Each structure stands twice: as structure tokens, then as C-alpha cells.
Amino acid sequence: MNDTQTRERELSAEARGVAPGRGRLEGRRILVVGGGQADHGGDDERMPGNGRAISVLAGREGARVVVADIARDSAEETAQRVRAEGADAFSVAGDATDESDVHRILDESVTALGGLDGIVMNVGIDGGHYLAGTSLEQWERVFAVNARTHFLGLKYGLPLLAEGGAAVLMSSTSAFSASGAVPAMSASKAALEGLRNHAAMENAARGVRCNIVAPGLIDTPLGLSGGRKRENRNNIAIPMGRRGTPWDVAYAVVWLLSGESSYVTGQTLIVDGGRLMR
Helix, strand or coil: CCHHHHHHHHCCHHHHCCCCCCCCCCCCEEEEECCCCCCCCCCCCCCCCHHHHHHHHHHHCCCEEEEEECCHHHHHHHHHHHHCCCCCEEEEECCCCCHHHHHHHHHHHHHHHCCEEEEEECCCCCCCCCCCCCCHHHHHHHHHHHHHHHHHHHHHHHHHEEEEEEEEEECCHHHHCCCCCCHHHHHHHHHHHHHHHHHHHHHHHHCCEEEEEEECCECCHHHHHHHCCCCCHHHCCCCCCCCECHHHHHHHHHHHHCHHHCCCCCCEEEECCCHHHC
């Protein structure tokens, strides 16, 4: 038995993405921005990205889902996988860094679903290496994708959420560490903490929550693609003895979207197998 087979055998059904739905999002209407998937190599069927896994799991748990992505074909592919779970799903194309596109994505989502109960902002890139190797253009592009998108999604999306709704922002453990040597990524993801605090405070009175999920080393196509540029990725010590799966991230997001977390707002849920403890 090879290392991959051994690792998969030890994973829970949830971490492998094969556990049955339990109706945790029954009746909810969810928009996942960044729910498509870029081609980073590898076996897409075995390794969905975080956004695709979140969308599929939301549908499995009873939600109706809109998948938004800059690439329409990729968004529609995810929507088809959600429909395969027996859930309604729609796809929308747009650039989440563009204010007018964000308005349109939200309008089309509300029209398709008849309202919104949850928004997931799963958008992020890196760029540059160390401060000396980061250009101004890279810095500004990373902030546009990692911070501006989340600001626009919350500014225009939160007023549309029904009472008891929730927004989840996708950060990274790089917000708390310089180990990745990508300062633009770290700084832009750290900015989400402040944005989240204001969103949570301003909407708490009507029962609308805002939280962050911060994944660590996750075996998505993007994570593995970045790992090919980082020779020691496979040797990084993680207390739980494995890297995460996109389903680990998806279950954290679904919990924050569900009524199970109705008294949780303004928080960051770190999904890293305990690595930051070290």
C-alpha cells in the first residue's frame, strides 16, 4: 500500500468528502464566490479546490447554491456537481474585483434563489517572494483580489442576507505567519480580520454573522501547485500528521453557515491540523 492509500484509509469519511448529507443547510440559499476551479494540474476529480468542495457540500447539506467565478465554464462545472447531489444550483460569471460585476453577481443570485442566506468569499492569490522580490504591481494585484473582493462582497452582499444569515471569508494561516515568504499574501489576508470585525459588529443586531476560515496546508490543486515551487512542503511538520483536504475546509465553512453556529460571529476558525501551535 502506497503513502497516498495509507493516508486516505486513515481519513474520516468527512475528510474524504464521501460522508452523506445531514440536512444542516436545509432550505438555505448560498452564494459561493470563487466556486469554480482553475487548472493547476493533478487529478481534478480527486482534488477539488476549496470553493468547489464548499459548493458541493452545501448542496449535499440541503442548500440551493449559486456558484460564481471569473470563468463561466468552471462555475458551471461546479454547479453540475452540486446538481448531482440532488440540489438546485446556478452558475454566474464575473470578476469579483470589479464593483459592477459584484453588483450583477449578487442581483443574479437573488433572482435565481429568491434571496440569500449565506455568502462565501473564496477568492485569493499570492504573488512576489520576500519584500525585495515583490513588485508594486504584484502588491496591488494581490490586495485587489484578496481584500477588495471581500470588501465589495460584504458591502453589497450583507444587506441582502435574510435575518440569521451568515458570511464567511476565506483567509489563510499566512495571515499569522511569515513562513511562506509572501508578504503581499500575508498582509492582504491579515486585512480580512479588521474587515470581518466591522462586518460582524454592524450586522449583529439583526442576527447576521460574519466569520473567517483560515486554512493551513491543504491538498487542493492550487495548494499542490504552490507546493511544487516549495521543495520542503511535504516535509513541514504538522501535529496531526497530515495535510488537510478541501473537505476539511468545506465542513468548517458549512458549520459557520449553519444554525449550529448561530452564536458565533467575529471569529476566525483555523483549519491547519495544529500547525500554528508549533
